[in-house]
Amino acid sequence: MLTVPVRQLGESERRVVERLLDRDPYAGAQVAERVAARGLAWWRAEGRILGYGPRRHVESICWLGGNLTPVLADQSAVAAFADLLCGEERICSxxxxxADAVLGLWDRLSPCWGPARDVRPNQPLLATDALPGVPVDREVRxxxxxxxxxxxxxxxAMYTEEVGVSPLVDDGGRSYRRRVTELVRAGRAYARFVDGQVVFKxxxxxxxxxxxxxQGVWVDPRWRGRGIATAAMAxxxxxxxLRVAPTVSLYVNDFNLPARRVYQRCGFxxxxxLATVLF
Known part of the structure; x- marks a missing residue:
């Protein structure tokens, strides 16, 4: 039996959750954005936040929705989260x-939730707070x-290449198109157009x-090898x-050496x- 229980956290514990997320601002960024936008009420947040630790001292959290994301989870927290989740049907994709938390969770959850479609155990997490020291592509907007x-x-094309499945499969792409539309309307999508076609995004x-x-960095295959990625990313x-946040962060597959060189040139x-398990 667990001596330290896992429980679902509610809006009354929002400040505790925000303080934990602030301690890991890059790996926990997606969870932090959701909490800021919708709080901790499960019916509003489209997911649950599980907490590990004594009632007055939450030590780590785990977001459970479309993704499962542990934040500040040590081995004890991983074991506790896994014990609870193994008894539930998998809903996350x-x-x-x-990496240590994700791979620890997967070791314990794989007998219940397996098999995975892909496991990516080594994804460098990168960040920068300095303007790029390389020329920027003025046509990217x-x-x-x-x-x-x-x-x-x-x-x-980017999603299919990166994830290994098309976003058009489940619902004809309606939900994915909604997401793309949201990013565009929020001014968070960038591209370079040539002759009416996207060559970088x-x-x-x-x-x-x-x-x-x-996320979603992509160069049209016909334009790869021409050296456009560094200036476009810059x-x-x-x-x-200059306009959005004090730092920029991303994560990349360790085997994607061309992308890693681009990010290094841009100052990351x-x-x-990080690690990712895909279903």
């Missing part, structure tokens, strides 16, 4: 977070609302007071630092390692 139809095929998928997290970083530094 991925487990993502600090925020995508306009009237350009969603042009951006969407590029977004689908990236989004600020997560924004908190501490960081803007870049343009996104520059705009985000390692701040940890």
């Amino acid at each position: 991925s487990i993502v977070g600090r 925020q995508v306009r609302a009237g350009e969603i139809d042009v951006l969407f095929p590029a977004a689908v 990236a989004e600020l998928a997560v924004v908190t007071p501490r960081t803007a997290q870049v 343009a996104v970083v520059r705009h985000a630092l 530094r390692p701040v940890g390692t």
Whole structure:
């Protein structure tokens, strides 16, 4: 039996959760954005936040919704979260977070939730607070609302290449198109257009007071190898630092060496390692 219980946290414990998230502003960014936008009420947040620790001293949390994300979870917390979750049907499409916690969870959850479609155990987490020291591509700009139809095929191509499945499978792409539309309308989607086609794209998928997290970076295969990615990415970083947040962060697969070189040129530094389990 667990001597330290796991319990679902509510709105009354929001300040405690926010303080924990502030201690890990990069790995916990997605959870922090959700809490800021919708609080901890499960019916409003489209997910639950589980807490580990004595009632008056929550030590770590775990977001359970479309993703499962542990934050500040040591081995004891991982074991406690896994014991609870193994008795529930899996609803998440991925487990993502600090590598030690994610891989520890998966070791315990795989007999209940397995098999996984893919496990990515080593994803460098990078951040920068300095303007890029390389030239920026002045043709990279925020995508306009009237350009969603042009951006969407590029977004689908990026998602399919990165995740390994098409976002069009489940509902014909309606939910994914809604997400792309939200990012465009919020001014968080960037692209470079050539002859009416997207040749580079990236989004600020997560924004908190501490960081803007870049996702969805993609270069049209026909344009790869021409050296456009560094200047294009530098343009996104520059705009985000000047207009959006005090830092820019992202994570990347360890085997994606070209992307890692681009991020290094743009001034990103390692701040940890994430892992992702995909279902």
